[in-house]
Amino acid sequence: MEFTAEHEQFRKVVRSFIETEINPYVDQWEEDRIFPAHELFPKLAAIGAFGLEYDEEYGGQGADHSYTLVFAEELGYTTHCAGVPMAIAVQANMATPSLHRFGSHDLKMKYLKPAMEGEMVCSVAISEPDAGSDVAGIRTRAVRDGDDWVINGRKMWITNGTQADWICLLARTSDEGGFQGMSQIIVPTDTPGFSVGRKIEKMGNHSSDTAELVFEDVRVPVTNTIGEIGTGFQQQMMQFQDERLVGSYMAAMGARRALERTIEYLRMREAFGKPLLANQYLQYNLAELIAEVDMLIVYNREAARRFANGENVTREATIAKLKVGKLARQVADAVVQYHGGMGYAEENWPARYLRDVRLIAIGGGADEVMLRILSLLEGMGKK
Amino acid sequence: MKIAVCVKQVPDTWAEKKLTDADRTLDRESADGVMNELDEYAVEEALLLTEASGGEVVAVSMGPDKAEETVRKALQMGADSGIHIVDDSLHGSDAIATSLVLSKVLADKGFDLIIFGSESTDARMSVVPAMVAERLGVPQMTFANKVEVAGETLKIQRQTEYGYDEVESSTPAVVSVVEKINEPRYPSFKGIMAAKKKPIETVTVADAGVDAGQVGLAAAWSQVDQFSERPPKAAGVKIEDDGSGGVKIAEYLSEQKFI
Numbered sequence: 001m002e003f004t005a006e007h008e009q010f011r012k013v014v015r016s017f018i019e020t021e022i023n024p025y026v027d028q029w030e031e032d033r034i035f036p037a038h039e040l041f042p043k044l045a046a047i048g049a050f051g052l053e054y055d056e057e058y059g060g061q062g063a064d065h066s067y068t069l070v071f072a073e074e075l076g077y078t079t080h081c082a083g084v085p086m087a088i089a090v091q092a093n094m095a096t097p098s099l100h101r102f103g104s105h106d107l108k109m110k111y112l113k114p115a116m117e118g119e120m121v122c123s124v125a126i127s128e129p130d131a132g133s134d135v136a137g138i139r140t141r142a143v144r145d146g147d148d149w150v151i152n153g154r155k156m157w158i159t160n161g162t163q164a165d166w167i168c169l170l171a172r173t174s175d176e177g178g179f180q181g182m183s184q185i186i187v188p189t190d191t192p193g194f195s196v197g198r199k200i201e202k203m204g205n206h207s208s209d210t211a212e213l214v215f216e217d218v219r220v221p222v223t224n225t226i227g228e229i230g231t232g233f234q235q236q237m238m239q240f241q242d243e244r245l246v247g248s249y250m251a252a253m254g255a256r257r258a259l260e261r262t263i264e265y266l267r268m269r270e271a272f273g274k275p276l277l278a279n280q281y282l283q284y285n286l287a288e289l290i291a292e293v294d295m296l297i298v299y300n301r302e303a304a305r306r307f308a309n310g311e312n313v314t315r316e317a318t319i320a321k322l323k324v325g326k327l328a329r330q331v332a333d334a335v336v337q338y339h340g341g342m343g344y345a346e347e348n349w350p351a352r353y354l355r356d357v358r359l360i361a362i363g364g365g366a367d368e369v370m371l372r373i374l375s376l377l378e379g380m381g382k383k
Numbered sequence: 384m385k386i387a388v389c390v391k392q393v394p395d396t397w398a399e400k401k402l403t404d405a406d407r408t409l410d411r412e413s414a415d416g417v418m419n420e421l422d423e424y425a426v427e428e429a430l431l432l433t434e435a436s437g438g439e440v441v442a443v444s445m446g447p448d449k450a451e452e453t454v455r456k457a458l459q460m461g462a463d464s465g466i467h468i469v470d471d472s473l474h475g476s477d478a479i480a481t482s483l484v485l486s487k488v489l490a491d492k493g494f495d496l497i498i499f500g501s502e503s504t505d506a507r508m509s510v511v512p513a514m515v516a517e518r519l520g521v522p523q524m525t526f527a528n529k530v531e532v533a534g535e536t537l538k539i540q541r542q543t544e545y546g547y548d549e550v551e552s553s554t555p556a557v558v559s560v561v562e563k564i565n566e567p568r569y570p571s572f573k574g575i576m577a578a579k580k581k582p583i584e585t586v587t588v589a590d591a592g593v594d595a596g597q598v599g600l601a602a603a604w605s606q607v608d609q610f611s612e613r614p615p616k617a618a619g620v621k622i623e624d625d626g627s628g629g630v631k632i633a634e635y636l637s638e639q640k641f642i
Binding site: 006009010013016017046047048049052061063067 | 455459568569570571572573574575576579
């Protein structure tokens with residue numbers, strides 16, 4: 001991926017935006033267990049952060065994937081938490097790609113455009129209380145009644161769930177079972193029968209709200225279906241590619257920044273009459289981690305280039321997601337260790353970093369799911 | 384309405400600013416160059432005025448090659464075109480020479496308003512807007528925290544220590560703005576892309592009709608004879624409270640002329 005002067009200028013704008021509009025508020029939002037999406041998203045939309053790759057007609061920016069890469073890298077690098085970047089990425093890259101790729105013009109005008117303009121907040125709902133990694137096992141059902149779907153079921157772990165205006169829902173729409181017979185449906189959250197069952201307390205990513213959602217006889221028009229009825233699983237698998245790539249872009253740069261901050265700290269902190277960083281054991285361990293993170297950043301950028309070229313990047317997205325989840329855990333462990341008591345204290349950033357990055361190996365497809373996909377791609381195992 | 388907005392590239396606000404040993408001018412290599420913060424407010428005000436009632440905004444900067452980035456940033460924010468005054472002979476120019484060149488470039492171009500930030504974060508003299516107004520023979524409406532234009536009448540609220548004065552003049556006029564006036568926008572993705580295609584005219588000292596002998600370090604009315612590094616932070620004064628702590632703090636503050 002080649003970066004031009006415009007990429008660097010956009011990166012600067014994003015950095016300055018995060019430093020002014022996000023970082024000063026992160027501590028408060030973490031404490032509140034939510035950030036104000038309806039206040040922040042219009043400001044993000046004004047700099048063109050949403051819909052970078054989408055058509056301008058639907059509130060997009062008409063750019064290519066390289067700008068999504070720059071935006072995600074900067075979100076991961078600069079933001080003082082992972083919760084807010086995750087919530088932004090849900091809106092930009094996780095809940096909306098299917099709608100942009102497969103949605104009807106009317107559906108895009110009604111839901112995609114306001115979301116990309118920051119006026120509406122959205123979520124994507126796939127996991128359920130009894131089915132997560134096993135997407136084919138979901139039970140939420142939409143039954144056709146004339147021109148409407150009538151939806152019943154529950155969805156779990158929904159980022160932005162307590163403040164979303166609409167949900168990109170994956171539901172069963174026929175009895176074929178397995179990977180067949182699912183559809184993606186847009187459900188506005190002001191529809192009767194929709195409710196937030198509860199807000200889920202998590203180990204980290206505190207500034208981002210996570211909810212269990214309840215659908216009881218929720219009636220939406222069949223025209224709210226994204227793309228073809230019955231192809232929801234396949235569409236969602238494509239949408240997962242965007243999610244995994246962007247997650248990896250953010251987390252790799254987050255790890256890079258965590259190591260830089262740790263080096264700064266070790267340079268200042270003195271022990272036994274010299275800076276801690278003078279300790280070769282620490283230098284080498286940090287250098288080892290920097291090397292690993294560097295490999296991933298370069299891999300990500302190559303994956304981004306291939307994705308921008310229109311290539312199928314299932315393999316790259318899977319590998320990047322798998323590696324970043326493991327590597328971020330390693331980095332977080334070292335960062336906390338090298339900060340000592342300071343790293344374990346709630347008032348300093350390493351503790352938050354350790355908590356936040358633990359999610360990467362679980363959300364958006366767990367490590368084990370990535371390994372399964374890769375095994376299948378390598379001709380091992382059976383579907 | 385046709386508005387010129389003068390923007391200056393300065394060292395990053397948070398960077399340690401340095402002078403060069405060679406000629407004791409600003410070391411531009413030692414820190415990233417950014418648009419002077421108050422000039423962002425000036426650009427924003429120009430954009431708000433033309434967005435409300437139509438018109439055109441021209442960003443003008445005098446500075447070395449790199450200063451083109453600052454003109455470009457104004458274009459990314461939404462200005463229509465730029466003028467970059469660049470010439471080796473300008474190196475080391477003082478405020479008097481700067482105002483001379485700017486006024487020559489800005490004269491006779493039909494600007495209704497010329498807007499400046501009220502000071503730069505490097506030189507901090509706040510005199511260039513007034514000097515330009517004087518040279519052009521137009522009203523100087525400085526330190527504005529509010530600007531209104533109706534026809535050929537300009538009204539501003541001039542920020543003072545105790546509040547503000549309401550000041551009125553005719554246009555054309557020179558305005559300088561303070562940071563209370565607005566909230567500058569960030570350049571957007573589309574703004575960055577659009578700015579690629581916007582024209583920036585390059586102007587030399589000769590183009591401006593100024594004699595090179597009137598500008599630059601040799602012509603400066605002020606000169607830096609020597610300078611020293613800022614001393615490292617000294618330890619503060621510690622007052623042990625033996626019952627008279629309050630009095631001692633008050634005495635210290637009084638000595639320092641804080642109270």
